[in-house]
Amino acid sequence: MKKIQILSILMFLVVVSCNHPNKHIPKDNSTLSEANDTTWESLTLREKIGQTMLMLPEQKKELAMGGGSLKVYFEKYPVGGYFMGWKLFDGVKKENFLNHIRTSCINYQAASKLPLLFQQDYEGGVSLEGMTQFSNGMALGAADSPELAYAFGRSVAKQALSVGVKWVLSPVADLNMNPFNPITNVRSISDNPDKAIRILSQVIKGLQDNGVAATIKHFPGDGVDYRDQHLLTTCNSLPFDVWKQKHGKVFQTLIDDGVDCIMPGHITLPSYQKEKIDGIFPPATLSKELLTNLLKGEMHFNGVIVSDAMVMGGFRGYYKNSLEGEIESFKAGVDILLWPSYEYMDTLEARIKRGEIPMARLDDAVQRIWNLKKKLGLLNNNRKLFRVESPVEKAEAEETAKGIAEKAVTLIRDRNHTLPLNPSKDKKILVVGVSPISRKGGNEHLVQTENFAKKLKEKGFSVDFVNNILYETQGWEDDLYPKYDRIIYAVNRSFHAPFGSLQFYDDEAQTIWGINAMPKEKVLVVNFGNPYNTNEYFERVNTCINAYLDTPVMQYAVIDALMGKTKMTAKSPVDLDVISKMKTY
Secondary structure, three states: OHHHHHHHHHHHHHHOOOOOOOOOOOOOOOOOOOOOOOHHHHOOHHHHHHHOEEEOOOHHHHHHHOOOOHHHHHHHOOOOEEEOOHHHHOOOOHHHHHHHHHHHHHHHHHHOOOOOEEEEOOEOEOOOOOOOOOOOHHHHHHHOOHHHHHHHHHHHHHHHHOOOOOEEOOOEOOOOOOOOOOOOHHHOOOOOHHHHHHHHHHHHHHHHOOOOEOEEEEEOOOOOOOOOOOOOOEEOOOOHHHHHHOHHHHHHHHHHOOOOEEEEOOEEOOOOOOOOEOOEOOOHHHOHHHHHHHHHHHOOOOOEEEOOOOOOOOOOOOOOOHHHHHHHHHHHOOOEEEOOOOHHHHHHHHHHHOOOOOHHHHHHHHHHHHHHHHHOOOOOOOOOOOOOOOHHHHHHHHHHHHHHHHHHOEEEEEOOOOOOOOOOOOOEEEEEEEOOOEOOOEOHHHHHHHHHHHHHHHOOOEEEEEEOOOHHHHOOOOOOHHHOOEEEEEEOOEOOEOOOOOOOOOHHHHHHHHHHHOOOOOEEEEEOOOOOHHHHHOOOOOEEEEOOOOOHHHHHHHHHHHOOOOOOOOOOOOOOOHHHHOOOO
């Protein structure tokens, strides 16, 4: 009965406007381009500070802080919004995620007298059951279609609005210039700034035309370093004149095109920076030079700067505690802090009152945030928390995902003209899943490689599946090779699954040994992850395909391409031979 009541309330609130009378919320419906909104000036000091805070939802903690009442919690800590990610779903069954995020938006907004921003990454679409699974950045780059890029942004916007999210921390605007970078990789469009701009501009337009704020990240640009800013501060080591032609060109063009938000990374730009902390250049998230002088000043960015997560290793440790780092990040030019402590509000309030931090810095941040809220319609009394995705829009989203996947499948080589495959001549196939199992990432990608084998079976092939071939300990059985007409290695080494480099090691490395030790006539490699691995490890394999991600729609696209039902016209969006060109002396 309780579930029925909750669902009834949800359906009612999805359709009906959610009104919250408030002296701070104007009835004005003008857009940001017509006039700046000044009603933020009537906010109290704590309400202003709250606008600079985007929190992780922790309702047990919030209720405890409010003595059992969310309304009292907001009176004490009037934060500006929430990142509706992993923390929100602690203890919630996966099949209930969709209802839970909507219910949470309702509960939070009902308790807050000020309009809240709900935010998520959604780089590849709304990652909830029942939503369309889209592509990552590099698949968009391989598809190389501005029309599909716009349709992607539009569909992601409509799905985000259906769960109450009006601000996404995407797209990734980094150029993946270093093949060993472990976090940009397939999240990036390309290593080419012009291609990145062509696709990114349309993704952003698709998002923002449809009422969702876009965020380009990670200023001043990741993808040059080979390290992970989650673990430590990384570096964009390009000379400044080269930076302006590469990452700088991408960010400046997208700023000029009107992107709403920018996320700085925990990344340095030594060719521009002069100021150091204990002899070390600070990351952009702590650098006034990069945020206030360069981004807001020289590059004329007038939107919202939102930090990357304050829990990351690249941000922490520059000051005596995390609280001081948060304060210094705000002073440097960050307008909204991602996951700060609640002590930040109390401390910033005290220091502004003592005159240690100028009120002008806070007012600049709040004005930017308030204008964003106005643009998104959050200051309107007749605003809606949700916008229902129609069946037609759902169908359009699925067609867009399919179109991107089909155009993105990239034939790297087919030296002996093995393709297309046909069940009549390639009857028996062995699929070898090559994907690590780990604490971070679990066995998700290995499961997907087995699902790929099952999809091949649906097409009429006789298919066996194994996880790795441990060459050193198991050996490659001489009588195994003749049993199969084709042996397909379904390879997937992906971002943070597990943490660390995107190369192969342990059991997967053993399998690479096996691939290179065996005859190649029957071997194919389908790479659903790091695209550079194809040439790095499988140079002698005659038939190789890059697919960039392992969603079901991409797997079907790969199978259609393998069977010749679709043509593979994509070109690699990154230079796959860059590793062989790297100097080793």
